[in-house]
Amino acid sequence: MNVTFDALPPTARVWIYQANRPLTDAELAAVGPHLAQFATAWTSHGAALRAAAEFRHRQFLVIGLDEAVAGASGCSIDTSVRFVHELENALSISLLDKAHLAFGGAAGLELLERRALKLAVAAGTLGPETPYFDNTVATKAEMEARWPAPAGRTWLARYFAPAPAESAGAPTPA
Known part of the structure; x- marks a missing residue:
């Protein structure tokens, strides 16, 4: 119904x-x-x-x-x-293609190819506060609470993590 x-x-x-x-x-x-x-x-x-x-x-x-x-x-x-x-x-659209991620941007909804994600983060065009439409939410409550959500609070958080510091005790270059 x-x-x-x-x-x-x-x-x-x-x-x-x-x-x-x-x-x-x-x-x-x-x-x-x-x-x-x-x-x-x-x-x-x-x-x-x-x-x-x-x-x-x-x-x-x-x-x-x-x-x-x-x-x-x-x-x-x-x-x-x-x-x-x-x-x-x-x-004449594609609904099942998972190659693109959707973000909220200044110009509205923007699609980004998955393979371009690291480059967009490195270029600063995508940041941890950029609204991300995580289409894997499973319930209406999740959708209402975090669709979209800041990219840094989703599975994309690992792309915004700082580079690991040099390990302690490792020799430093002279």
Whole structure:
């Protein structure tokens, strides 16, 4: 059954799919009924799932599921991934590519290739306070609390750690 995200409990499971570009107003308006239809028809072993689906920040498809009502099965997760593929084809976007990370920037949402992460940190264009959209959050509560979160407070923290000091007792160059 289709519900709004506000109606889902904090423990609701979420899946976040990041698009490779922002959707236009026309695309968002056109896709809305398809998101509602998916959430309404989504089932697990014949049981209706209490779910929500929406785009946030014009670029993230977020699917939420109240697992207290019924949990997702392997088949129902497969159904959701097929739906994501259908959206990719219908909108000519990529939602399943994990090669880019999303950050909040002065110009809005900015995507950065994973392999360019170290260079961006070294160049100072990405810092520990840069808002990072960690799409691996698992629950609605986590999403609301830390999506986005300062990059330095996520798994990216290791990129901002200071270089290790020379070990004690090691000879110093003359």
